[in-house]
Amino acid sequence: MCGITGVYAFTENGRVALNRLQGAVASLRHRGPDAGGVYLHGRVGLGNRRLSIIAPGEQANQPLTSDDGRYTVVFNGEIFNYKQLRAELASKGYTLSTASDTEVLLRLYERERQECLKKLKGFFAVAIYDKAEDSLFVARDRFGEKPLLYYKDANAFLFGSEMVALLELGVPQELDYASLYQYLQLTYTPAPATMLKHVKKLLPGQALYIRGGRVQESVWYRLSFDGEKAAQNPMPFKLQQEKLRQLLQQAVADRMVADVPVGAFLSGGLDSSIVVALAASQASSLKTFSVGFPEQPRFDETAYARLVAEKYKTEHTELLLSNQDLYQHLHDMLNSLSEPLADSSALAVYALSKRASQDVKVVLSGDGADELFAGYNKHRAEYRASQGGFAVGAVTKLQPLWEVLPKSRSSFTANKVRQLQRFAAGARLSPEDRYWLWASWLQEEQALALLKPEHRTAAQNRLYHARKSRLLNCISRNHYDMNNVLCADWHMVLANDMLAKVDLMGMAHGVEVRSPYLDNRLVKFAFSLPVASKIDEHAQKRILRETFKHLLPEELWKRGKQGFEVPLLSFLRSEGRSRVNECLSDAFIIEQGIFEVQQTRLIRQALELGKGLTTQTSAWSLLVFQHWWKHSSLK
Structure with a gap:
């Protein structure tokens, strides 16, 4: 590396x-x-x-x-x-x-x-x-x-x-x-x-x-994906499981190759826990690292990570972060970004990589499994939208209600309303428009409104539409099912968000992050599987869960998906508030000449009141961009 x-x-x-x-x-x-x-x-x-x-x-x-x-x-x-x-x-x-x-x-x-x-x-x-x-x-x-x-x-x-x-x-x-x-x-x-x-x-x-x-x-390489052929794959499920078991075991073994100690990130989720279970059988002493937020239990998965660490007797380290800890890492994390990347979990990965660097130069991770085996909440939503039925119709008809109810990622109820609102909005759309909506944090008109009027033509030009069309290529094929969504996620979300994040945050501290799920033989096999092997009415990542559940504590493999997140709203309204106010001050916005000052003022005000579903993401995205703009001395 x-x-x-x-x-x-x-x-x-x-x-x-x-x-x-x-x-x-x-x-x-x-x-x-x-x-x-x-x-x-x-x-x-x-x-x-x-x-x-x-x-x-x-x-x-x-x-x-x-x-x-x-x-x-x-x-x-x-x-x-x-x-x-x-x-x-x-x-x-x-x-x-x-x-x-x-x-x-x-x-x-x-x-x-x-x-x-x-x-x-x-x-x-x-x-x-x-x-x-x-x-x-x-x-x-x-x-x-x-x-x-x-x-x-x-x-x-x-x-x-x-x-x-x-x-x-x-x-x-x-x-x-x-x-x-x-x-x-x-x-x-x-x-x-x-x-x-x-x-x-x-x-x-x-x-x-x-x-x-x-x-x-x-x-020199193109992802091998034929959705129609995958849908007709005749391989029995048990043989699929055996093949997956062999491929993932080999992928983990390959990524243990090093002349220095190898550790693993252990989030407490299914993907990294399987990697740790397989790696522990190949290492005499495996160091594992988890991050948690004791002040915000909703975002803390350390209890599940601890179950896996205890089962496999790893040398386990828990990094427990407060909002003050996040703030102490903020400046250096922002400096480490090659270009703006507003995935807020980068802050946690940065802190965890810094801690891991004290013990190892290489860590294994679970990146890529969600995109291969339909692990995100939006994949469950896509599955339900494609199935239709009474429940889908009812949620869609209640869209006016979801629009007015409070929505947030910071509590269970408000987050459920947020999900129902996004589902109702997306279920009415074409596959291409639905994919873009569910992949986005701001809708096009909201993002455009943030820019000063004189920049909007340059933003929404033919080049923008050509780029967007290329990103939706997997969705636009004749045969369409969940595998098309996973193909698009693989090319767009994984390559440009997840992998960029772990590379930049790991390398900021001289730590190499390796994910066995990105083994090209495993990837080729996963994209040859029918949708039913990955998601059905009862489970997501079905084949992964069923193949490796015997390796995991029951409490873990039975739980649902929890994204790897930081308590962003709480952070931005407390320790991070001064940075937001500095980067989005009226004086700086006017002098800079990129953003519409009325819009940035509304974001600051909504953040202070804790209102607005998109407020925290917009504020964070702008904070990250503004720091990069200053740090890179752009004019």
Whole structure:
């Protein structure tokens, strides 16, 4: 695991960025505190900060150059099957000088070029310079576990693991209003867009080949998903369970590969608990880490996590956070964001990663299971909406009532009203419009109203609609069922919110987060399963629950889904209130010239009164954006 950055200059003016490369590398030190280095040759510069996990000796430091001097690589990630691939290379007569997975990748590329990526089990962002061709190859893993951003103009191609590296290299700092518009709705900016107009994210499974002044795009991996074929899958449920058991056990075993201690995040939910149960059988002593909020019992799952930790005798740590604790982490957490990401649970992941970093460099997580096996509340809602019936009709007809009743995520009753209101609004819509509504925190007209009138045309332009259409591609296919929703979530929510969050928060403290549910063999299998294997009238994540319930305490596998959240409203109305008032003050909003001051004033007032369903999310999204805007010195 590392941070990488680099420059490929097309002109003399482009070479100016080479002088800034050391600064770009330094900006990524948090991603790789163990070592750093720079490679320079002619028009090309590559930089790396290393977190040493496999072959931690100096020989494996990066940039790493082949023995003949032709190829040089910078690599962020892990290849779990590197020992098998190393043996394959040895059988072909290759001699490797280090024990690292980075050199294995370099030699594979030398032999097979882009095709070598298909052999890799793991996650990565990689850049390889070929001195003989004077070419640069850049690629990202299958599902977007490791980030890579890039910028191209007539003078240079620049790339980096985080936006901060590109800012150090001197990219133009022009705000993309279409991205801001999507961010205000979703709380993140879906790839390939970023919050800066000319900076892009490399898509998962995508590669770039740069030579001379040309940049060629290619796709080396696409998610294998055929909804109609999955619906007709004839495999009996018991055989599906056996296959899932084998795949997940192997995925966990693969992700235990490291030359440093491996721990696990344990939320108390089904997904991470299964991972811990399987990992504990493969480790003599497994360290587990949970976070809780004793002042807000509704958001605290530590009791369930403790049951799993006790069952498997892990070395368990509970991090108990108050609103004051959250506030103490706030500034540093916001500084660690590559671009605005307003998933409020990032604050808890940041704090938990900081604590875990005292004991381990690697942690396992349960990310991806909800998107594979229909674990979110919106999946239950989609299932019921598609089934129809009297109850659906009754809830829909009562929409005027749900609109006027108090709604909040902070109490059971108010949260249930919130869910009924969103269900009633979505059940009337087409699948595409329903998906977008239930994926969003603000509706389009609400997000647009937050922007000053002169920016609204730039926000809701043809580019915005093209991006939205691409994100809904899974929903728009001829065959439609729950698997289409899961496909869309996999590409949009998981890749751009969940994985970005755990990467940034973990790497802020030099902690690598690995999820067995993102194993490509497991993912391919999960998307081949019919909807009935994942959700029915009685259960969500049915196959996961039924296959592994014997490993878990009964209290855990019988409970319903509880999202991993922080007590956001309570925090924003107490310790976080001063930051909201500062970022949304009338004077600053007017001087900044982006947002409509009447709207931000209403958000401040509603937050003080504890009113408005969308108030806390809007306030948090704006706070995160404003901090990033100031921290990045945008104008």
